[in-house]
Amino acid sequence: MSRLVVSNLSINRAELPVVTSVDLIAESGAISVVLGANGAGKTTLLEGLSGVIPVAGGTIAIDGRALQKARPGARSREGLAHVEQGRTVFRQLTTEENLRVSLHPGADIGEAYALFPELVQRRTVKASLLSGGEQQMLVIARALLTRPKVLLIDEMSAGLAPVIVTRLMTAVRKLADDGLAVVLVEQFAALALSIGNRAYVMRRGRVVYDGDCAKLRQSPGELHRLYLGGTETCRPDG
Amino acid sequence: MSGRTMRSGADLDRPFPDWEKMNALLTSAVAGLTAGGTYALLGVCAVFTYRLVAVVNFTGASIGAAVTFVLIALFEAGFPIWPSVLAGIAAGTLTGVAIGYIMTRWFGEASASTKAAVTVALLVGLIAVGLRLTGGQHPHNMPELFPGSAFRLAGVEVTIASVLTIGLAVLFTILSDLFLNRTKVGLNLRALADRPMAAELLGVRVQLLSLLVWGMTGAFTTFALMIIAPQRSPNFMTLSLLVVPALAAALIGLFRSFWWTLAGGIALGIVEGLASSIESVSQYRGAIPFLVVLAVLLWSQREARWDEAR
Numbered sequence: 001m002s003r004l005v006v007s008n009l010s011i012n013r014a015e016l017p018v019v020t021s022v023d024l025i026a027e028s029g030a031i032s033v034v035l036g037a038n039g040a041g042k043t044t045l046l047e048g049l050s051g052v053i054p055v056a057g058g059t060i061a062i063d064g065r066a067l068q069k070a071r072p073g074a075r076s077r078e079g080l081a082h083v084e085q086g087r088t089v090f091r092q093l094t095t096e097e098n099l100r101v102s103l104h105p106g107a108d109i110g111e112a113y114a115l116f117p118e119l120v121q122r123r124t125v126k127a128s129l130l131s132g133g134e135q136q137m138l139v140i141a142r143a144l145l146t147r148p149k150v151l152l153i154d155e156m157s158a159g160l161a162p163v164i165v166t167r168l169m170t171a172v173r174k175l176a177d178d179g180l181a182v183v184l185v186e187q188f189a190a191l192a193l194s195i196g197n198r199a200y201v202m203r204r205g206r207v208v209y210d211g212d213c214a215k216l217r218q219s220p221g222e223l224h225r226l227y228l229g230g231t232e233t234c235r236p237d238g
Numbered sequence: 239m240s241g242r243t244m245r246s247g248a249d250l251d252r253p254f255p256d257w258e259k260m261n262a263l264l265t266s267a268v269a270g271l272t273a274g275g276t277y278a279l280l281g282v283c284a285v286f287t288y289r290l291v292a293v294v295n296f297t298g299a300s301i302g303a304a305v306t307f308v309l310i311a312l313f314e315a316g317f318p319i320w321p322s323v324l325a326g327i328a329a330g331t332l333t334g335v336a337i338g339y340i341m342t343r344w345f346g347e348a349s350a351s352t353k354a355a356v357t358v359a360l361l362v363g364l365i366a367v368g369l370r371l372t373g374g375q376h377p378h379n380m381p382e383l384f385p386g387s388a389f390r391l392a393g394v395e396v397t398i399a400s401v402l403t404i405g406l407a408v409l410f411t412i413l414s415d416l417f418l419n420r421t422k423v424g425l426n427l428r429a430l431a432d433r434p435m436a437a438e439l440l441g442v443r444v445q446l447l448s449l450l451v452w453g454m455t456g457a458f459t460t461f462a463l464m465i466i467a468p469q470r471s472p473n474f475m476t477l478s479l480l481v482v483p484a485l486a487a488a489l490i491g492l493f494r495s496f497w498w499t500l501a502g503g504i505a506l507g508i509v510e511g512l513a514s515s516i517e518s519v520s521q522y523r524g525a526i527p528f529l530v531v532l533a534v535l536l537w538s539q540r541e542a543r544w545d546e547a548r
């Protein structure tokens with residue numbers, strides 16, 4: 001059982017606060033969904049968690065081990081994997097080579113193909129030539145081969161056909177069921193809430209809702225209000 | 239070449255080439271091979287550095303030059319030659335790693351042009367310090383590591399030094415290909431060159447690998463400079479500026495292809511050798527790399543070749 005605990009996290013961009021005092025938890029077997037309008041700070045939050053950008057304050061810990069000062073590579077070795085926005089496949093490498101880059105000594109490339117059998121026949125194809133859906137599957141599979149405890153996923157469904165989005169969502173749910181802690185940043189709120197456990201809504205760098213996915217799904221009006229603003233914070237659980 | 243004499247108009251009309259003249263040209267072409275091999279090796283190292291750590295490195299030759307002068311000093315002080323050479327290669331490797339450290343530690347996030355500018359600044363600094371320490375044009379006694387000729391080609395002596403530099407350039411090209419395409423470290427390097435942050439997020443040891451690249455090119459360029467130094471005027475500035483033809487060769491390979499760079503470097507050396515034997519152009523032969531750079535740049539603009547990745 002693993003647990004990512006983020007507390008009081010603040011991140012600046014170009015000297016301006018973009019993420020402010022965020023608390024967040026992700027646990028083995030559960031999906032923490034992070035929603036919010038464009039520019040709310042979701043990507044910045046994930047980048048701060050994985051070390052792409054430095055944090056200005058607060059703590060990040062997996063199973064009690066503080067990570068906020070570590071380099072991205074060190075965080076990866078501590079069990080944190082980040083599937084970045086924009087399908088960052090290694091374009092010049094084939095599908096299989098992409099997978100081999102991240103292959104942890106204890107992992108098997110077969111695990112990746114078991115999760116996404118679609119990739120098997122694309123093994124020797126250069127990743128830049130894969131379809132958007134295949135590239136997304138590849139970056140998720142690639143992250144898995146590092147044997148992470150916590151998986152951060154940023155907008156995996158952007159620009160993909162609904163049938164593929166559903167396929168990806170099902171796969172991510174399965175990963176959580178197999179014991180991974182997932183932080184899922186999404187624009188497709190309804191779909192994300194349907195597979196998620198815990199929901200966070202961000203607005204202008206702050207968490208304005210922290211609660212149950214199911215509850216939020218049942219009140220679309222509430223979600224709409226959270227997205228567009230209104231009362232500053234709303235924590236039905238706390 | 240005292241054998242050359244003025245030709246009368248009737249001579250010029252002769253249908254067969256003038257063998258004496260041809261031979262003189264061949265001699266100068268072959269004489270250009272050593273330089274060509276060095277340009278090729280330095281060029282391939284530049285492409286290696288550019289492809290893997292995305293830096294157009296202007297310091298390659300000057301690192302080699304610095305170490306060569308250390309070698310000269312040791313030699314002049316009476317040290318045995320081969321241990322000095324090994325120490326020199328080790329020093330070249332370390333200097334490469336040190337420059338790599340500066341580049342990755344402080345300029346890792348900088349743009350390609352900023353990185354290139356930093357290496358130019360380092361080059362200017364190295365030349366200034368180097369000239370000061372080595373006494374500028376002061377003649378030095380540089381030992382020839384590989385004196386003598388390897389074989390005769392069409393009646394012309396081919397020196398061991400030229401065979402060796404070309405051989406080293408070919409070896410580096412083949413090893414680079416094998417290393418990048420057949421090993422896990424090479425695979426990680428290609429991933430790193432493609433998307434550094436994605437590689438780092440997957441736990442690839444980005445800094446260590448970058449330093450490895452810098453160290454490898456440092457070692458090879460140092461060795462190349464040691465071989466070529468006796469053939470050139472062993473002056474710190476001249477040796478450091480070998481980076482110009484080297485980058486011209488790299489440009490012929492469009493900073494991508496090892497084999498085109500290799501061929502380009504050798505061709506540059508040969509053309510330079512030929513030019514030195516033709517009186518009317520010989521004084522301008524130093525400009526040849528610049529002309530090549532200009533021609534390749536113009537051609538690549540017309541062609542608008544896009545890296546398919548970007």
Ligand SMILES: Nc1ncnc2c1ncn2[C@@H]1O[C@H](COP(=O)(O)OP(=O)(O)OP(=O)(O)O)[C@@H](O)[C@H]1O
Nearest residue numbers: 013014018036037038039040041042043044045155
């Ligand atoms: N490199 C940057 N420099 C300065 N400001 C930035 C930078 N990147 C993002 N920002 C700002 O930070 C804020 C949050 O951006 P971020 O990308 O984290 O939002 P997001 O919630 O992921 O949005 P989206 O849903 O569009 O992906 C935005 O206001 C944006 O303008």
Ligand SMILES: [Mg+2]
Nearest residue numbers: 042043085155
């Ligand atoms: Mg985003």
